[in-house]
Amino acid sequence: MKLIAKLGAETLRVLELLGRFGLFLLTCLYCALTPPYKLAPIVHQIRFIGAHSLFVISFTGLFTGMVLSLQGYYTLAKFGSVGFLGAAVSLSLIRELGPVIGALMVIGRAGSAICAEVGIMRNSEQIDALECMAIDPYRFLIAPKLIAGLIAMPLLTCVFDVVGIFGGFLVGVELFDVSAGAYFQGMYSSVGWHDIEMGLVKSVVFGLLLVWICAAKGFFLHLERGGGFGAEGVSRTTTSAVVIASVSVLVWDYLISAVLL
Amino acid sequence: MNENTSEIVIELDNVEKYFGQQKVLNGVSLQVRAGTTTVIVGASGQGKSVILKHMLGLMRPDTGRVVVFGQELSQLNTKQLRDVRSHFGVLFQNVALFDSMSIFDNVALPLRERTDKNEAEVRANVEEKLALMGLEEHGNKFPAQLSGGMQKRVGLARALVLNPRVVFFDEPTTGLDVSKSNEIYRLFFETQARLNYTAVIVSHDVPKIFKLSDSVALMAEGTLQGSMSPEAFQLSDNPLIRSFVLETMGPIYSSEAEEALLYETL
Numbered sequence: 001m002k003l004i005a006k007l008g009a010e011t012l013r014v015l016e017l018l019g020r021f022g023l024f025l026l027t028c029l030y031c032a033l034t035p036p037y038k039l040a041p042i043v044h045q046i047r048f049i050g051a052h053s054l055f056v057i058s059f060t061g062l063f064t065g066m067v068l069s070l071q072g073y074y075t076l077a078k079f080g081s082v083g084f085l086g087a088a089v090s091l092s093l094i095r096e097l098g099p100v101i102g103a104l105m106v107i108g109r110a111g112s113a114i115c116a117e118v119g120i121m122r123n124s125e126q127i128d129a130l131e132c133m134a135i136d137p138y139r140f141l142i143a144p145k146l147i148a149g150l151i152a153m154p155l156l157t158c159v160f161d162v163v164g165i166f167g168g169f170l171v172g173v174e175l176f177d178v179s180a181g182a183y184f185q186g187m188y189s190s191v192g193w194h195d196i197e198m199g200l201v202k203s204v205v206f207g208l209l210l211v212w213i214c215a216a217k218g219f220f221l222h223l224e225r226g227g228g229f230g231a232e233g234v235s236r237t238t239t240s241a242v243v244i245a246s247v248s249v250l251v252w253d254y255l256i257s258a259v260l261l
Numbered sequence: 262m263n264e265n266t267s268e269i270v271i272e273l274d275n276v277e278k279y280f281g282q283q284k285v286l287n288g289v290s291l292q293v294r295a296g297t298t299t300v301i302v303g304a305s306g307q308g309k310s311v312i313l314k315h316m317l318g319l320m321r322p323d324t325g326r327v328v329v330f331g332q333e334l335s336q337l338n339t340k341q342l343r344d345v346r347s348h349f350g351v352l353f354q355n356v357a358l359f360d361s362m363s364i365f366d367n368v369a370l371p372l373r374e375r376t377d378k379n380e381a382e383v384r385a386n387v388e389e390k391l392a393l394m395g396l397e398e399h400g401n402k403f404p405a406q407l408s409g410g411m412q413k414r415v416g417l418a419r420a421l422v423l424n425p426r427v428v429f430f431d432e433p434t435t436g437l438d439v440s441k442s443n444e445i446y447r448l449f450f451e452t453q454a455r456l457n458y459t460a461v462i463v464s465h466d467v468p469k470i471f472k473l474s475d476s477v478a479l480m481a482e483g484t485l486q487g488s489m490s491p492e493a494f495q496l497s498d499n500p501l502i503r504s505f506v507l508e509t510m511g512p513i514y515s516s517e518a519e520e521a522l523l524y525e526t527l
Binding site: 023121124125128129131132133134135136140 | 349359374429
């Protein structure tokens with residue numbers, strides 16, 4: 001009997017959580033899509049989520065492309081098909097690894113910061129202060145981050161892809177003497193708009209997911225199970241936000257691939 | 262002040278609130294009249310700030326009503342609630358300034374977000390309020406660069422920048438030394454005289470806080486005891502109030518005979 005009661009309580013908790021997060025997203029989207037529009041906070045957030053992530057995205061993109069090229073070369077060499085190296089690297093990056101690894105990096109760098117920032121604002125009554133000043137915290141705090149995530153994530157993914165393809169070129173062409181012409185020709189002939197579209201759709205969805213989950217976790221910090229108060233509460237909630245956002249990215253990656261392939 | 266004749270701006274009617282199984286507010290009733298200063302005192306953890314959050318619409322009662330400017334808060338939608346709050350100013354216990362904004366931007370925030378004033382008008386308005394608080398030299402600093410007392414003054418400047426009808430003070434002098442507390446009280450006196458706002462103060466700074474108030478209520482055992490003039494409060498027969506007054510102020514006697522009687526019984 002106790003087990004059933006616990007199961008019921010847990011089900012209700014999860015349903016309440018999903019409802020709360022769902023309403024949070026709808027409210028933020030409504031605020032993002034309706035006037036008044038303020039450009040400055042959005043630009044500031046694009047700078048924070050996008051420009052400040054450029055280094056980590058370029059660095060991870062470079063090495064992802066290099067390792068893809070390294071692994072791909074040895075595999076393709078077994079079949080005498082090293083001419084397909086450019087196609088293998090670019091398709092893997094554009095369709096899959098660019099959006100996914102890019103999103104995971106941005107979650108680690110910007111998502112955690114968003115969750116901690118909003119969570120500390122909740123703990124120090126700054127969000128209550130906004131409410132009391134009749135300023136909508138969703139419109140003032142979250143909507144610019146959401147719009148910035150939707151804009152910055154596809155751009156960062158493009159940077160990741162381009163740098164990754166260059167990394168693959170360095171290893172394949174410079175290290176293993178694959179013909180530069182074959183590398184790029186393989187890429188040109190195999191990558192179509194559909195592949196780029198899939199990468200862009202994924203990056204937009206991941207941009208939405210990372211801001212939504214990380215901001216909502218911070219926003220509802222005070223409702224966290226076990227209490228979200230104090231430095232420990234913020235740290236625990238931020239960790240949980242990063243884990244949930246990362247897992248969500250992988251789950252949605254599969255779903256989008258299954259639909260678009 | 263015109264305590265008994267002015268309009269009621271805030272009314273709590275038999276408000277009850279549970280946190281889990283714990284009943285924090287047990288039938289709280291209170292009326293706050295326009296232009297007056299109402300002080301809610303009580304020991305820590307009695308639910309004083311919870312009452313304030315109900316008045317601000319940050320919490321909803323489980324039963325009972327909270328009526329502000331004639332409107333029951335629990336019946337209002339988000340926009341209507343925001344309209345009511347547009348007449349509020351709040352000085353939070355920990356001030357709740359935005360750490361990443363300068364002092365100037367903190368005070369300017371309500372003006373920029375809620376009015377159509379241009380930047381020159383915003384600047385003039387903010388500079389006036391900062392000057393009123395003696396902070397005109399500190400506009401470019403960040404909250405972390407100011408002392409606790411100065412942060413409280415910034416919080417007060419932000420609370421008053423839109424000339425609100427009601428200003429709420431949650432433990433306005435907590436963590437301040439005597440001189441800084443006196444400074445806050447002086448600013449409160451000056452600004453209320455100038456702007457004629459209704460004030461609700463939650464505090465345990467007894468007896469100093471009595472000098473500011475028109476009405477004092479004690480939060481104890483989940484309900485508000487009293488809500489009477491400070492003089493009547495200090496001489497009240499209510500055992501909870503009497504016990505609180507004795508604990509915080511020492512014995513107060515209405516007459517020498519009463520004092521003598523107390524010593525006899527001891």
